[in-house]
Amino acid sequence: MSDIIGITMGDPVGVGPEIIIRTLADMSDTDRARTRIYGNLATLEAAKAAIGKDVDLDGMVENIDFPGAPLPWGVLSPVAGDAAFRFIEKAVRDAEAGKIGCVVTAPINKEALNAAGHHYDGHTGMLTALTGSKTAFMLLASEKLKVIHVSTHVSLQDAIRRCTPERVFATICAGNEHLKRLGIENPRIAVAGINPHCGEQGLFGTDDDINIRPAVAKAQETGINVQGPISADTVYYRAYSGAFDLVIAQYHDQGHIPIKLVAFDTAVNVSVGLPIDRTSVDHGTAFDIAGKGIANHENMLSAIAYARKLATMGKNA
Template identity: 80%
Template sequence: MSDIIGITMGDPCGIGPEISVRALADMSPAERQRTRIYGNLTTLEAARAVLGLDLDLSPNVVDLPLDGAPLPWGQLSSVAGDASFRFIERAVRDAQACAIGCIVTAPINKEALNSAGHHYDGHTGMLRSLTGSKAAYMLLASERLKVIHVSTHVSLQEAIRRATTERVLATIRAGDAHLRRVGYASPRIAVAGINPHCGENGLFGTEDDDQIAPAVAAARAEGIDAHGPISADTVFHRAYSGAFDLVVAQYHDQGHIPIKLVAFDTAVNVSVGLQIDRTSVDHGTAFDIAGKGIANHGNMNSAIAYARKLVAGRSEQG
């Protein structure tokens, strides 16, 4: 299996090209040799010029065509949406062929992606489709708080519908398996409730008692150290303070808000359950600052470091 990290450039009109180039510039020569950027060389060179860096990009770029490159910074474009899909598609094929060991994704714009005819809710759904995986889970990892989601880019009403016993149990299992892979001998997993105070014995809803509690019980019966449901207004603080290694969040904002509060620039988005490894920055395309050379690339550095950890862990497992 390759130890090369493949960075997908993201939307050419966003900050992805800048943070990709800046991250590459931060690397040691040895790390740079084990890194590829899947994108458009002309766009990446424009980003390098914006950043004022003296760096030969060509040895590290898998150059894919882009009509009109470089496109204007900060503008919604179906051309850019199509390009961002093609960058990812090529990286996925190379990962499946073991030419790269892990994909690190810079941000894409979902509106641009869909306007180009690629109808996905984001990276995770796209990667699940491209790899033919049955399921994929979004895990956000920071130093003191880690969260995995039962559902992500759906309405709150749909998220409640999806919080079935089977889906919650599958999410617990996926989180437990991932943490064991990255070095936790017996991960302590907290499962957040979906209603205020976990429904208060049915006063505020019965989903916690009827759907979530049975999933926790089933996980414990399998030997997983799962706890809950625990009221969402306390569980994240308890995890951040060290009581748990991972929180299972029932929907997008329940998990994203605490992570972005405590680790906005360092949290890493990890796709769990795919046939390939993928990490990502946990922010968007930031069209308002694209092309200005001021985007913070700390999140990209964290995503790359996590990717190298996954690759190294797989090598150790044989």
Template identity: 70%
Template structure:
């Protein structure tokens, strides 16, 4: 069983959730549980016209929203609070092993914070709800996978947080995740922080002083990792098959190449939590919400990845 959180009720989450479930076979629907709001899903069904009946054709944990259905495409604290409650309920279900993985539809950070839930996004929220200090964001596509040493912080803060220990932790997390999804011997490369990895100190010494020691620590643990490698060539090499995973040092260093080569298919995975979570890699798209035209391809990719994670865990537990 996987659980899909409906996301911000004013966004495209309800629509892509319904479209994705409609594309499943009966067995897939029977193994799907939505954490959302019935009236909002009914309003979305009126525009996407899948023929599905929430709570009948798939399981539904129906959480109330004052005034639902609320208008699509508008920031509203009630939507932010609802999105938080959907996620919280799914986390508790995952902790109780009622569902094997959470698939999250997009949330709106402005609505979330207006409702008093002060998080930088799903990853930080999930870490807090599960009592973890943090988690790693991994973006996965068929030909390129990237895990981030830092994400939603300023570039200055990302550089300040760079350390051998953080590089080691990120490499470890990525190595373990790839093994879970069936890559027995992951090949990992760590991107350089400065242009040309600092060019021997001409453009900064962080690569030699902070990144290379972390790579060496991971190598000493038996992990197949190299780096730092200049980022302007590394992502092309990984895309061509030289590496299974790239460690990016900050948000845009990893996000830009992934969104260039797999904008509609890449999924966002939270690594390092006691539960599994996968997400679409796009926003709430308020400009098209409620029109029935949102593309659900990314949601299908996220669901497929979630089922792969569940299968990998089941295989590991039976070994």
């Protein structure tokens, strides 16, 4: 497996290009030699000018042209949405071919992506389709709290419908395998309930008893060290305090809110269950500050560090 990581530029009118340039400026020569950028050279040069960093990009960029490059910063555009898709598509194909060991994605804009005719709910759905996978899971990783989601970019009503025993069980298994790959021999996993107090014996709903408890029991039967459902109003505090290595969140906000509270600038978004590895920043395109040279690249540094770890470990058999 290659130890080269491939960074996709994200939406070319967002903050992706400038956080990439800042990150490259902070890299050692050795790490730059193990990095490839999937983006647009003219846009990256514009980002260099915007932040006042003179980074040598010679030989590092898989240049993908698009009309009007560089486009005006912060202006939503279907052209930019299409370019963001093509950066990712090329990186995925190179990852599948073993040319890079992990894909690191800068932020995309879902509105621009869909306006360009690429109808995905975000990176995870796009990567699932591009790799021909049946499903994938979003894991958010920080130093003291890790969360993997049963569902992500769907309405709350749809999230409740997707909380099936089969999906919860699959999420537990995916999270367990990922943590074991990271070197945790017997991951301690907690499954968050979906209703207040896990339904309080049916007073506040039966979803936890019907859909979550059977999945936890099945996972325990396979030898996974998992508990739940545990009331979501306490489980994250317990995990953050060291009682669990991973929390299974039932829907997007249930997992994202605690992570963004404790690790807003450093949490890494990881796609689990794909045939390729992918990490990402856990923030958006920030059109309002794009091109102003003030975007913080700390999250990108964290995503790259996680990617390098995965690239050196290889995929599970």
